[in-house]
Amino acid sequence: MVGLTKVILRLAAGVAVAVAGAGAVSAAESNYPNRAVTWIVPFAVGGPTDAVARTVAQRVATELGQSIIVDNVPGAGGTLGATRAARTKPDGYTLFVGHIGTMAAAPYLFNALNYDPLRDFVPVFRFPDTPMALLVRSDSPFKTASELFEAARKNPEKLTFGTAGVGSSSHLAAEHLAATIKAKFTFVPYKGTGPAMTDLMGGQIDVMLDQTNVALPQVQGGRLKALALTSQSRMPLFPGVPTLTERELPGFLASTWYGIYAPAGTPSVVIDVLREAYLKALADKSFTDGLKNNGIDVLAADQVKPGPFGDFTRSEQAKWQRVIRDAGITPQ
Numbered sequence: 001m002v003g004l005t006k007v008i009l010r011l012a013a014g015v016a017v018a019v020a021g022a023g024a025v026s027a028a029e030s031n032y033p034n035r036a037v038t039w040i041v042p043f044a045v046g047g048p049t050d051a052v053a054r055t056v057a058q059r060v061a062t063e064l065g066q067s068i069i070v071d072n073v074p075g076a077g078g079t080l081g082a083t084r085a086a087r088t089k090p091d092g093y094t095l096f097v098g099h100i101g102t103m104a105a106a107p108y109l110f111n112a113l114n115y116d117p118l119r120d121f122v123p124v125f126r127f128p129d130t131p132m133a134l135l136v137r138s139d140s141p142f143k144t145a146s147e148l149f150e151a152a153r154k155n156p157e158k159l160t161f162g163t164a165g166v167g168s169s170s171h172l173a174a175e176h177l178a179a180t181i182k183a184k185f186t187f188v189p190y191k192g193t194g195p196a197m198t199d200l201m202g203g204q205i206d207v208m209l210d211q212t213n214v215a216l217p218q219v220q221g222g223r224l225k226a227l228a229l230t231s232q233s234r235m236p237l238f239p240g241v242p243t244l245t246e247r248e249l250p251g252f253l254a255s256t257w258y259g260i261y262a263p264a265g266t267p268s269v270v271i272d273v274l275r276e277a278y279l280k281a282l283a284d285k286s287f288t289d290g291l292k293n294n295g296i297d298v299l300a301a302d303q304v305k306p307g308p309f310g311d312f313t314r315s316e317q318a319k320w321q322r323v324i325r326d327a328g329i330t331p332q
């Protein structure tokens with residue numbers, strides 16, 4: 001009899017904890033967020049990921065009524081920040097700004113990745129995409145993409161190509177470009193394309209592919225020259241700059257997509273609050289016009305729901321697994 005009583009007590013205790021737990025979680029969820037939220041950005045301050053994240057965070061914070069703190073955790077193509085984020089408490093107070101590299105390509109570039117993009121994270125909402133520009137210093141001898149590609153083919157590994165590290169979107173796009181034009185560059189990794197762009201302007205490296213939001217002020221300021229864009233169509237903010245797909249490389253498109261991911265186990269109520277706040281921001285024309293005026297060309301509003309964003313992340317993993325394999329890149 002004692003045994004049975006003990007079992008019943010244990011069951012009752014278990015149920016009590018479950019109820020209390022559920023009650024406690026719903027209390028916490030019901031007034032989420034009741035303190036500042038942290039977004040981990042896995043690249044250096046001043047790069048395109050940092051810039052887009054801070055712009056979106058500022059507007060979403062207004063809707064949440066709480067501040068959003070951007071915490072830059074750079075290194076290893078963004079995978080250090082992803083690893084840190086994957087281990088945070090799934091309570092909605094630490095989120096991750098994931099992107100094409102950390103959430104799609106990384107599993108095929110790193111043998112010992114310390115996180116799984118799909119198992120350790122849940123998608124919350126997708127940011128606007130940013131196309132990329134092929135950038136050289138304004139006094140570079142190259143006047144067109146064709147001239148640059150010809151020089152790269154004739155002098156394998158002579159031209160230095162700045163990236164934000166293995167697996168970053170600037171690296172993936174550069175590998176994709178090198179394989180497409182059948183040329184070899186010497187890749188120079190940085191903790192973000194912010195510091196890489198400083199070296200490009202300083203003449204320490206020859207070329208970069210970086211996102212249009214950070215390329216725009218440097219091109220408009222006459223410090224850099226955009227030889228081409230990786231978008232489907234030309235961008236009014238880059239007058240006279242052709243796209244690669246219209247001229248040298250039909251079908252060559254590259255853009256960096258981003259989004260907010262939460263550690264797996266984050267309550268769905270929290271995810272709904274975050275997504276609703278972002279949808280309100282996207283409904284604000286002054287916000288979306290501000291993004292477009294900064295060279296952020298594509299707004300993926302249709303991808304805001306976690307379902308489509310999760311499907312998109314999976315399809316991107318399959319795409320970059322193929323591109324990485326076809327480019328002959330071996331995981332490190």
Ligand code: ASP
Nearest residue numbers: 047049168169170192193
């Ligand atoms: N997003 C950029 C990349 O992946 C890096 C950065 O934002 O600094 O290349």
